[in-house]
């Protein structure tokens with residue numbers, strides 16, 4: 001396998017996980033880093049032993065010498081940086097949320113398609129071990145074609161200390177976390193035709209909504225509920241677990257807190273442990289997310305090597321991003337939103 005060299009832009013809070021994971025990925029590693037903040041550049045450069053360091057992305061691209069770019073900045077810079085990658089014909093990974101608006105996201109997909117370069121959104125939640133386990137049970141046919149689902153993330157975890165910008169934006173939980181849950185709903189039950197949402201802000205110290213309840217109609221005919229909250233105080237904090245319920249004509253699947261996977265089918269009930277691995281550099285409770293970062297980055301390296309499409313390509317992610325936009329639109333208007341009309 002040819003070893004690919006990557007450049008990472010944005011050396012902030014979450015990039016540390018991406019840098020650790022790149023060290024474990026087979027077939028790719030990071031050769032250069034960039035951050036407009038010299039302090040972050042120095043910290044990450046020293047921690048991971050990267051000599052090629054840039055404070056300006058344009059200078060990084062002008063120098064070249066890498067096979068792909070991993071954009072780990074916050075959303076404000078995503079369009080500019082993806083379009084810069086396209087202009088230099090460098091395959092790109094872009095963190096979620098993919099863009100500020102659906103129009104921006106479409107323009108980014110278009111720019112990469114015209115440049116003939118692969119574009120993947122770092123939408124890692126579908127790569128979590130428990131989510132993959134649910135998908136595998138579904139594919140086995142044990143419960144038949146599901147007619148109903150629930151994808152639930154309810155927590156009181158303090159995400160604001162690590163990511164202070166989450167408290168400052170006009171939009172919060174749907175754009176930051178619900179985006180993952182909506183992607184999981186698509187991954188498990190397929191694409192969505194229409195959506196209805198209701199939101200609330202419970203925490204008075206933040207600007208955006210921290211509770212959302214979303215009803216989805218899937219193309220398959222299934223209906224599902226995506227419910228997310230950062231205002232839910234439970235005796236045992238479940239962060240960052242997504243809990244899943246699926247009902248099919250032949251049985252049911254329940255992924256419950258503690259990564260307990262219960263499958264009830266025609267041959268009876270089985271219970272298994274769908275826990276993620278605790279990687280050497282990971283720490284609880286983030287290890288579930290951290291393991292999925294390694295999985296998605298390995299997927300990128302494998303797909304870049306064999307030239308096939310990634311699971312969360314830019315084009316695929318437009319369909320998740322549309323659900324985010326639709327959820328805000330529905331919460332504001334009180335009406336259902338037609339998803340096909342947005343794409």
Ligand code: NAD
Pocket residue numbers: 009010011012013014015034035036037040055057072073074075077095096097122123124162163176289
């Ligand atoms: P952060 O603010 O800690 O880090 C972003 C870094 O990017 C900063 O160091 C900043 O200086 C740098 N930066 C911004 N614009 C730049 C530019 N134009 N050129 C060079 N450097 C630039 O943010 P974070 O918490 O690390 O989040 C980054 C992204 O990761 C966000 O989009 C967030 O939603 C996402 N995220 C994803 C997950 C996940 O599981 N997929 C988890 C957490 C955060």
Ligand code: 89V
Pocket residue numbers: 159163176177180240289
């Ligand atoms: O995964 C994320 O995007 C994070 C968090 C889990 C805190 O919502 O921002």
